[in-house]
Amino acid sequence: xxxxxxxxxxxxxxxxxxxxxxxxxxxxxxxxxxxxxxxxxxxxxxxxxxxxxxxxxxxxxxxxxxxxxxxxxxxxxxxxxxxxxxxxxxxxxxxxxxxxxxxxxxxxxxxxxxxxxxxxxxxxxxxxxxxxxxxxxxxxxxxxxxxxxxxxxxxxxxxxxxxxxxxxxxxxxxxxxxxxxxxxxxxxxxxxxxxxxxxxxxxxxxxxxxxxxxxxxxxxxxxxxxxxxxxxxxxxxxxxxxxxxxxxxxxxxxxxxxxxxxxxxxxxxxxxxxxxxxxxxxxxxxxxxxxxxxxxxxxx
Numbered sequence: 001x002x003x004x005x006x007x008x009x010x011x012x013x014x015x016x017x018x019x020x021x022x023x024x025x026x027x028x029x030x031x032x033x034x035x036x037x038x039x040x041x042x043x044x045x046x047x048x049x050x051x052x053x054x055x056x057x058x059x060x061x062x063x064x065x066x067x068x069x070x071x072x073x074x075x076x077x078x079x080x081x082x083x084x085x086x087x088x089x090x091x092x093x094x095x096x097x098x099x100x101x102x103x104x105x106x107x108x109x110x111x112x113x114x115x116x117x118x119x120x121x122x123x124x125x126x127x128x129x130x131x132x133x134x135x136x137x138x139x140x141x142x143x144x145x146x147x148x149x150x151x152x153x154x155x156x157x158x159x160x161x162x163x164x165x166x167x168x169x170x171x172x173x174x175x176x177x178x179x180x181x182x183x184x185x186x187x188x189x190x191x192x193x194x195x196x197x198x199x200x201x202x203x204x205x206x207x208x209x210x211x212x213x214x215x216x217x218x219x220x221x222x223x224x225x226x227x228x229x230x231x232x233x234x235x236x237x238x239x240x241x242x243x244x245x246x247x248x249x250x251x252x253x254x255x256x257x258x259x260x261x262x263x264x265x266x267x268x269x270x271x272x273x274x275x276x277x278x279x280x281x282x283x284x285x286x287x288x289x290x291x292x293x294x295x296x297x298x299x300x
Contacts, residue, residue: 003153003155004073004101004102004155005073006044006045006073006075006102006155007101007102007155007183009044010155010183010184010209014274015267015273015274015295016044016209016211016273016274016275017042017043017044017274017275017276017277017290017295018043018044018045018046018047018075018186018211018274018275018276018277019039019043019046019047019276019277019278019279019283019286020046020047020048020049020075020077020276020277020278020279020283021035021036021039021046021047021048021049021063021067021283022049022052022057022280022281022283023048023049023057023058023059023060023062023063024057024058025055025056025057025058026058027058029058029063029066032058032063032066033066033070035283035284036066036067036070036072037070038283038284038286038287039072039283039286039287040067040070040071040072040073041071041072042286042287042290043277043286043290044073044274045072045073045074045075045102046067046072046073046074046075047074047075047077047104047186047276048060048061048063048064048067048074048075048076048077049063049077050077050078050079050082050106050108051079051081051082051108051114052109053109053113053114053230053231054081054108054109054110054111054112054113054114054115054116054119055114055115056114056115056116060076060077060078061076061091061094061095061100064076064095064100065098065100068098068099068100073102074100074102075102075103075104075157076095076100076102076103076104077104077106078091078092078103078104078105078106078130079106079107079108079109080106080107080108080122080123080124080125080126080127080129080130081107081108081109081110081111081121081122081123082108082121082122083122083124084122084124085124085125085133085143088124088125088130088133089133089137089142089143092134092137092152092154093137093148093152096152096153096154101152101153101154101155102154102155102157103134103154103155103156103157104156104157104158104159104186105127105130105131105134105156105157105158105177105182106127106158106159107123107126107127108123109231110231113229113230113231127158127159127177128173128176128177128180131156131158131177131180131181131182132180132181134154134156134181135180135181137151137152138151138152138153138154139151155183155184156181156182156183157182157183157184157185157186157208158177158182158184158185159185159186159187159188160173160174160177160185160187160188160199160203160210161187161188161232162187162188162190162195162196162198162199163188163189163190163191163192163195163234164188164232167195167198167199171202174202174203178206178207178208182208183207183208183209184208184209184210184211185203185208185209185210185211186211186213186276187199187210187211187212187213187276188213188232188233189213189214189215189232189233189235189278190212190213190214190262191215191234191235191236191239191262192236193262193265193266193271196212196266196271196272197271200271200272203272209272209273209274210272210273210274211272211273211274211275211276212262212266212271212272212274212275212276213275213276213278214259214262214263214275214276214277214278214289215233215235215259215278215280216252216255216256216259216277216278216279216280216282216285216289217235217239217243217251217255217258217259218251218252218255218280218281218282219243219246219251219252219255220240220241220243220244220246220251222251222280223235223239223240223243224240239258242254242258243255243258252282252285256285256288256289256292257292259277259289259293260289260292260293261293263275263277263289263290263293263295264292264293264294267293267294267295277289
C-alpha cells in the first residue's frame with residue numbers, strides 16, 4: 001500500500017491542519033457523519049477520539065471507517081488503556097487492511113476520570129512501547145517475533161505537552177517517542193505561545209512535524225471545568241477572563257476568535273508545522289475558525 005495522503009503532506013512544506021470528531025455515545029452516527037462531511041476537504045486529516053477522558057463511546061476504529069467511507073483522511077487514535085498487546089495488534093492489522101494507516105499512539109486517560117469507574121484498566125503497554133510495537137509489525141513480525149503474512153505500513157504520531165509544569169519530563173518522553181519512530185506530534189492544548197516557542201527551540205532539531213493543539217473554548221465556565229476535570233489542560237486565567245467578557249450567548253464566538261488568533265499567529269510566525277483543532281463538541285465551528293484565521297479553501 002502506498003503512503004497515506006497525510007503522510008505525503010507531512011513530507012511537504014505546507015502548513016498542516018488537522019481536527020478531530022468525537023464519536024457518539026450510542027449507535028446513531030448521523031451527527032458524526034454530518035461533521036465529517038463538513039470537515040473533509042477543509043482539513044488535511046480528521047482524528048477520531050478513542051473513549052476520550054475514559055468515557056465509553058462508539059469506537060475510534062469504527063469512526064475512522066466512517067471518515068474513510070465519506071471521503072475523508074482519518075487518523076486512528078489508539079490508546080493503551082483498554083486493550084492488551086494482542087488486541088492492539090489485531091486492531092492495527094484490521095485498520096491497515098481497510099486503508100487506515102495514520103495512527104496516533106496514546107497511553108490514555110485514567111479510568112478514574114471517566115464514566116465507568118468500575119472498569120479494569122489494561123495499560124499492557126504505554127505509548128512509547130506502542131510506537132515500538134508498530135515498528136516491529138512494519139518489519140514483518142508480531143510483538144512475540146512471529147512472522148506476519150503481510151506487513152503493514154503506518155504513518156505514526158504521538159502527543160506531547162509543551163505547557164506541562166515539568167517540561168523536562170515531557171522532553172524526555174518526546175525524545176523516546178522520536179527514537180521509537182514517531183513521524184508527527186499533535187500537542188496538548190496550547191494557550192501560551194511562549195511555551196510553544198520554547199518547546200520548538202528544542203524540538204526543531206528533530207525530524208517529526210509538530211502540530212500545535214488548539215482547543216476551542218465555548219465559555220469561561222467550560223474553561224474552568226476543563227482546568228478542574230480534564231487531565232493535562234491548563235487554561236490561563238487571562239483567557240478565562242476574556243471569555244467572561246463575552247455577551248450572554250456569545251461565549252462560543254469569543255472562543256472562536258481566540259482560537260483563530262492563536263492559529264494566525266502560529267502560521268505568521270512559522271512557529272511550528274501546523275495546528276490540530278479540538279472543538280470539543282462544537283466541530284461545526286472549525287470552518288469558521290479556519291476562515292477567521294485566513295486558512296480558507298479546499299485542501300487537496
